Amino acid sequence: xxxxxxxxxxxxxxxxxxxxxxxxxxxxxxxxxxxxxxxxxxxxxxxxxxxxxxxxxxxxxxxxxxxxxxxxxxxxxxxxxxxxxxxxxxxxxxxxxxxxxxxxxxxxxxxxxxxxxxxxxxxxxxxxxxxxxxxxxxxxxxxxxxxxxxxxxxxxxxxxxxx
Amino acid sequence: xxxxxxxxxxxxxxxxxxxxxxxxxxxxxxxxxxxxxxxxxxxxxxxxxxxxxxxxxxxxxxxxxxxxxxxxxxxxxxxxxxxxxxxxxxxxxxxxxxxxxxxxxxxxxxxxxxxxxxxxxxxxxxxxxxxxxxxxxxxxxxxxxxxxxxxxxxxxxxxxxxxxxxxxxxxxxxxxxxxxxxxxxxxxxxxxxxxxxx
Numbered sequence: 001x002x003x004x005x006x007x008x009x010x011x012x013x014x015x016x017x018x019x020x021x022x023x024x025x026x027x028x029x030x031x032x033x034x035x036x037x038x039x040x041x042x043x044x045x046x047x048x049x050x051x052x053x054x055x056x057x058x059x060x061x062x063x064x065x066x067x068x069x070x071x072x073x074x075x076x077x078x079x080x081x082x083x084x085x086x087x088x089x090x091x092x093x094x095x096x097x098x099x100x101x102x103x104x105x106x107x108x109x110x111x112x113x114x115x116x117x118x119x120x121x122x123x124x125x126x127x128x129x130x131x132x133x134x135x136x137x138x139x140x141x142x143x144x145x146x147x148x149x150x151x152x153x154x155x156x157x158x159x160x161x162x163x
Numbered sequence: 164x165x166x167x168x169x170x171x172x173x174x175x176x177x178x179x180x181x182x183x184x185x186x187x188x189x190x191x192x193x194x195x196x197x198x199x200x201x202x203x204x205x206x207x208x209x210x211x212x213x214x215x216x217x218x219x220x221x222x223x224x225x226x227x228x229x230x231x232x233x234x235x236x237x238x239x240x241x242x243x244x245x246x247x248x249x250x251x252x253x254x255x256x257x258x259x260x261x262x263x264x265x266x267x268x269x270x271x272x273x274x275x276x277x278x279x280x281x282x283x284x285x286x287x288x289x290x291x292x293x294x295x296x297x298x299x300x301x302x303x304x305x306x307x308x309x310x311x312x313x314x315x316x317x318x319x320x321x322x323x324x325x326x327x328x329x330x331x332x333x334x335x336x337x338x339x340x341x342x343x344x345x346x347x348x349x350x351x352x353x354x355x356x357x358x359x360x361x
Contacts, residue, residue: 047217054217061223063350067276074278076266078333078350080224116348117264117294117333119278 046151048142055142059153062138064114066159071125073161075136077114084113085139087152088124090131099127100139113141133162224338226349231256232263232306232334234356235314241326241360248281248358251316252306252332256352259304260334262289262297264348267321268329273357277331281319288317292346295335301344304337331355 014022046055063079077083086109089098101109101122108122128134137158140151236251248267254260268277282296289296298305298315307313321327332354338347 045214045217049223051221052217053221053223057218057220063348065276067274069270069272069275074276076276076278076331078348078353080346080348115293116346117266117280117335119266119280121278 044144044146044149046142046144046149048140052143055140055151056154058140058142059138059151059157062140062153062157064136064138064159066136066161068134068161068163071123073120073122073124073134073136075114075120077116077118080116081140082113082115083118083138084141084150085109087137087139088128089135089137089155089158090128091133091135092131098137128163131163133160135160224340224345224347226334226336226338226347226351227258228351229257230260230334230336230349230352232260232332232352232354234330234332234354236316237330237356237358239321239327239358239360244322246321246324246327247286248319248321248327248330249316250319250330250332251314254306254308254313256308258336259307260349261299261301261304261306261337261346262292262295262335264295264333264335265319266331267324267327267358268331269325269327271328273329275329277329277355279324279327281321281324284320286318286320288315295346297335301337301346326360327358329355329357 047053048055048058058081061079062081062083063077064083065074065076065078067074073088075083075086086101087098088101088104089096091097101107101124104122104124104127106123109120110118114120135155135158137155138153140153141148142151143149232252232254234250235253236249238247238249240247240249250265252263265281266277267279267281268275269279280294282291282294285291285296289298290300291297292301296317305312306315334349334352336347336349337344339345
């Protein structure tokens with residue numbers, strides 16, 4: 001029994017080259033799988049300006065004024081950061097709905113956004129008329145590994161307007 | 164089993180030593196191992212650094228605190244067909260400015276912000292640069308805090324907008340960023356004035 005065991009241990013098995021190749025191939029395959037899985041969980045970093053700055057920090061620099069009167073939404077970009085678009089968050093009976101300004105019927109939002117000192121005036125009354133209040137959230141455009149990408153600034157950077 | 168180990172110990176010194184020697188595996192040399200370790204560490208450090216660097220707040224173009232202008236004189240003529248707006252601004256701040264964004268409102272509600280850009284309607288007293296009025300063609304900040312260049316009058320043709328009720332002005336400054344000069348909007352120094360038809 002012991003003799004058999006010892007003999008078995010002396011068997012050569014796989015050659016070092018094959019094992020090394022297998023080891024490397026397995027490592028690469030597992031790394032690729034983990035990377036692809038993890039990438040889906042981690043959001044893609046969006047940057048703006050040169051040197052690149054994370055767009056979440058750029059949101060702090062956005063400075064704009066909003067007013068709403070008789071169905072007309074007015075926006076003025078007072079700051080140095082271009083506002084690519086805005087999202088309108090409406091609230092009604094505790095329900096919230098967010099919509100891109102360009103999705104409103106007959107929207108006249110400029111395709112290049114609002115640069116420094118840019119203004120917008122458009123009628124959105126037909127779509128938000130019954131809401132108690134709206135929140136205007138700036139949407140910025142930056143660069144990611146997949147090219148140009150928009151980023152919606154968080155609620156704290158929005159402007160709330162009571163209708 | 165124990166006897167085998169002992170037997171091997173007698174020959175080679177240790178059981179594990181026997182195994183490794185027997186198979187004669189070389190593996191990577193120490194130098195290559197260290198080189199790989201250092202190279203991987205450096206590459207990972209570079210990747211993490213470049214990613215984290217984007218989260219570090221950096222200095223951005225920002226209008227200098229203490230920048231201020233005020234409307235010294237305003238004249239709104241609303242005779243049909245001859246509507247004109249003359250504005251004289253004076254620098255009463257600590258820093259020079261180079262122009263302004265100008266917006267008017269034709270809605271009587273004073274709470275409504277002015278969104279009509281009339282920069283393209285300037286007749287005299289400045290040049291158009293994008294959607295702003297500049298006084299020096301982006302070379303230097305013309306409107307200094309001290310005399311005689313601290314006052315500037317501009318005239319705008321405001322025909323076709325109806326009756327205007329309010330004007331809002333945001334001063335702009337040329338700020339240096341590295342070797343480049345960029346326009347900085349002075350949102351904190353924004354001023355507004357009610358318009359009364361003459």
